[in-house]
Amino acid sequence: MAEVAAGVGxxxxxxxxxxxIEPFYKGGKVQxxxxxxxxxxxxxxxxxxxxxxxxxxxxxxxQEDQEDITAFDLSPDNEVLVTASRALLLAQWAWQEGSATRxxxxxxxxxxxxxxxxxxxxxxxxxxxxxxxxxxxxVRYYVTHHFRGSPGVVRLVAFxxxxxxxxxxxxxxxxxxxxxxxxxxxxxxxxxxxxxAVTSLTFSTDGNTMLSSGRDKICVVWDLRxxxxxxxxxxxxxxxxxxxxxxxxxxxxxxxxxxxxxLTAGDQGVLRVWEAAxxxxxxxxxxxxxxGWELTHCALARTAGLLLSVTADHNLLLYDAHSLRLRKQFAxxxxxxxDVRFLGPEDSHVVVASNSPCLKVFDLQTSACQIxxxxxxxxxxxxxxxxxxxxxxxxxxxxxRIWRMSKAGEVACxxxxxxxxxxxxxxxxSRLKETFLVTGSQDCTVKLWPLPxxxxxxxxxxxxSPVLLxxxxxxxxxxxxxxxxxxxxxxxxxxxxxxxxxxxxxxxPQCQLLGIFSGHRRGLWCVQFSPxxxxxxxASADGTIKLxxxxxxxxxxxxxxxxxxxxxxxxxxxxxxxxxxxSDGLLKLWTIKNNECVRTLDAHGDKVWGLHCSRxxxxxxxxxxxxxxxxxKDVTEVEQAEEQAKREEQVVKQQELDNLLHEKRxxxxxxxxxxxxxxxxxxxxxxxxxxDPESCEKLETTVLRLRRDQxxxxxxxxxxxxxxxxxxxxxxxxxxVLLRHEAPDELLAYDGVRASLEGLxxxxxxxxxxxxxxxxxxxxxxFLWHNMKLPA
Numbered sequence: 001m002a003e004v005a006a007g008v009g010x011x012x013x014x015x016x017x018x019x020x021i022e023p024f025y026k027g028g029k030v031q032x033x034x035x036x037x038x039x040x041x042x043x044x045x046x047x048x049x050x051x052x053x054x055x056x057x058x059x060x061x062x063q064e065d066q067e068d069i070t071a072f073d074l075s076p077d078n079e080v081l082v083t084a085s086r087a088l089l090l091a092q093w094a095w096q097e098g099s100a101t102r103x104x105x106x107x108x109x110x111x112x113x114x115x116x117x118x119x120x121x122x123x124x125x126x127x128x129x130x131x132x133x134x135x136x137x138x139v140r141y142y143v144t145h146h147f148r149g150s151p152g153v154v155r156l157v158a159f160x161x162x163x164x165x166x167x168x169x170x171x172x173x174x175x176x177x178x179x180x181x182x183x184x185x186x187x188x189x190x191x192x193x194x195x196x197a198v199t200s201l202t203f204s205t206d207g208n209t210m211l212s213s214g215r216d217k218i219c220v221v222w223d224l225r226x227x228x229x230x231x232x233x234x235x236x237x238x239x240x241x242x243x244x245x246x247x248x249x250x251x252x253x254x255x256x257x258x259x260x261x262x263l264t265a266g267d268q269g270v271l272r273v274w275e276a277a278x279x280x281x282x283x284x285x286x287x288x289x290x291x292g293w294e295l296t297h298c299a300l301a302r303t304a305g306l307l308l309s310v311t312a313d314h315n316l317l318l319y320d321a322h323s324l325r326l327r328k329q330f331a332x333x334x335x336x337x338x339d340v341r342f343l344g345p346e347d348s349h350v351v352v353a354s355n356s357p358c359l360k361v362f363d364l365q366t367s368a369c370q371i372x373x374x375x376x377x378x379x380x381x382x383x384x385x386x387x388x389x390x391x392x393x394x395x396x397x398x399x400x401r402i403w404r405m406s407k408a409g410e411v412a413c414x415x416x417x418x419x420x421x422x423x424x425x426x427x428x429x430s431r432l433k434e435t436f437l438v439t440g441s442q443d444c445t446v447k448l449w450p451l452p453x454x455x456x457x458x459x460x461x462x463x464x465s466p467v468l469l470x471x472x473x474x475x476x477x478x479x480x481x482x483x484x485x486x487x488x489x490x491x492x493x494x495x496x497x498x499x500x501x502x503x504x505x506x507x508x509p510q511c512q513l514l515g516i517f518s519g520h521r522r523g524l525w526c527v528q529f530s531p532x533x534x535x536x537x538x539a540s541a542d543g544t545i546k547l548x549x550x551x552x553x554x555x556x557x558x559x560x561x562x563x564x565x566x567x568x569x570x571x572x573x574x575x576x577x578x579x580x581x582x583s584d585g586l587l588k589l590w591t592i593k594n595n596e597c598v599r600t601l602d603a604h605g606d607k608v609w610g611l612h613c614s615r616x617x618x619x620x621x622x623x624x625x626x627x628x629x630x631x632x633k634d635v636t637e638v639e640q641a642e643e644q645a646k647r648e649e650q651v652v653k654q655q656e657l658d659n660l661l662h663e664k665r666x667x668x669x670x671x672x673x674x675x676x677x678x679x680x681x682x683x684x685x686x687x688x689x690x691x692d693p694e695s696c697e698k699l700e701t702t703v704l705r706l707r708r709d710q711x712x713x714x715x716x717x718x719x720x721x722x723x724x725x726x727x728x729x730x731x732x733x734x735x736x737v738l739l740r741h742e743a744p745d746e747l748l749a750y751d752g753v754r755a756s757l758e759g760l761x762x763x764x765x766x767x768x769x770x771x772x773x774x775x776x777x778x779x780x781x782x783f784l785w786h787n788m789k790l791p792a
Contacts, residue, residue, distance in 0.1 A: 011591060011636070012573050014599050015620060018633040021350075021362060024048040024057050025314055025332025029071065030297055033078045036304025039316065040081070040095075041332065042069050047083055049095060052318065055330055055367040059098045063091045070111045075121035080138060082124055084112035090126070092138060107143065108132055114170075118159040125168055127154030133170050135182065147180050149187055156198060160224075162207040169210070171198040177212055179227070193220045193229045200241045204260065211262055211276075213242035219264060221276050233279040237266040241298035243307070245273070245321075252323040254282030263300075265309050269293030271324060285324060288373045289357070313356055315371055329371045331360045337623030339382045340610035343391060343405060347614045350621055351391060351411075352629055353379040359393060359403075361411050364631070374401050374413045374466075383429045383437070388615070390414075392437050394424035400439055400469065402455065415455050417469025419447060426484050432491045436472070436509070440482030446496060448473040448509055475511035477504060484526045486536075493550070495536055497524030503538050505550065515553040519546060525567045532575035539566035545580055547592065559590050561597045568611035572620075581608035581622060587632075603630055650676065657681065661688050666702045674710045679717040686730045703737045711738065712750050719759040728767050735760065 028042035039050040049059045065087035072083040081095040092102040108128035135145040152173030160167035166182035177191040196216035210222040215238040221231040260276035273283040297310035307319040314333035334354035343349040359372040377396035384391040402415035422442035478498035494506040503517040522541035534550040545559040562582040578590040587601040610623030620632040660669035673682040721731040
């Protein structure tokens, strides 16, 4: 029995969510505070505040109306944050405490599209989709100005940096820039030079020069004294943001003179520095491969010396403003997560493949993120070699890449290969040694790629370029797409799973067919070898998981429980249990021996494409189409320890209860029984009190000395006892004490008293009727007895 108990103890019974990596930015405005320590960004109905040093979300602010945030702005003194929602409400926040200090109507007839504070942090300008511009005094809470005349949506508002001039600039859909005077309450000038939407306005430190950028591929330098355009610079890309750089030399940015220089961010995906006087580009970043690198936003935090840019893929990049060296990366939104893996010898990192050509590597301790470039189309699958530092990826661009993580946690591409004629949808690394990897593609073939010696000696190609991989063997394996490949723990067998509803077993390295596993009614999504037995697990779109014997290719077991396709399966607990994920968003834990689903875990809201277990088998990692990555912790031992502690506590309390009853210390006994929340134990105590010769007095004194919460519990127990004719006397005795000594108002204040009374009334009436019938019968029996007496 001890051996059986030990075997059962090794089984897992539950996982708990240890950590979630969720989206924090889904597009829109992004702003750095002046110190560069906090980052503010919009995510649907919330404004998230990130700690720049760690990448963790410190606070999430949501308005009471719970509508999408359309605009926000942080005051220059970093004290006040104002948000605007689709419900046409403005909220003012003390963001460091996370509390809203004021909520008021925006007065606009359509949502607020743009917002800006003045340099003194006392005035706030809002531009609406109704074409109106309003100015608010955020200290004394009233509207100071209301400007009309802008046609269409006001996309942009900005105060002049000199507060004494009291000027406001705005731009709407008519592509012109309007200059408003707060003193004269009128429009002083309409500046026209752009032929498309104006995307940004920025000012020089002396306040005499303004730079405007637009989607018409030009930037215009304005003299604010003459209100004329002094220079039009063609930048040959649709510009989303332009920033004027400090007028000081910066050799690393190509700025050699003290003249006016500005930086642009646009649809080419690179930051470029321009000299305003000559219109020349003096510095440009290197363009990264793949789509999604168009820049949608750019801002400069002068005090902190940081430059922030945002890509169309919702990645946030922080640069040193003087050299454009990358300092930090944040992945704001991963869209659909397609695969996840633990990384590092101690599973300290996770690598994520989402609906993007980029890979994201997260440090689980510090929340730091690295974005890896290399693929030119969506990355579909990942796998990690045995030691944890080397991992492989495959993508829709028909290529594979091998990446290495250094001891410092930096990841670089060290090898690449191509040869498939369609998307490469699955990849698997060798298990015993870092010697080869296998890929499966939509071209219905499997390729075996040996790792070259140069790669194993931790080298790369010439000048640090990736080593080129060559396929050693190619085999057409199925008639339809290959969705999964798996290498056996001994590196001698290969399993493939396909959309053609079959799995096949192959001998490596020649890729000779050994057998076919057929039995699923739909395509297979995953195949996995058992780490201990000669068994293969397959997961299918028919909602089942099957276990197959490798010797005779027969089906050993079928697990049914998912309501939709099973997308991934993994062996846990040394091959005695399975963990599966499905398109129903659920994870299920199965015990193989008895086909039992031990636990169903529901934390994702969509298809769970990625599933991976840690080396120590104590954690699991999942990624889903809801763009969430969840780290699960095995809490079996913790729960068992808690259960054991509860049992021991119950035994101790039961012994204490027996002792109290023996000593006739009824008050403590009743209080202890109620704390155990066991109606039968409380009933035993009441019965013991009623057996006492002075039962009435003792019951009254004991019940009346209980606390109110204990009386409420006792009343609930009475409802249960009253349903049984054997225990109704105890219930009625307790009820009688409460009704006689408690005032009606106090009884009605008890928690759940109405439900208790509704439960007590019908059974009490039934008991009363039964007693009445018994009394009638007894009276009749007494009458008969007296009339049947024989005469003396």
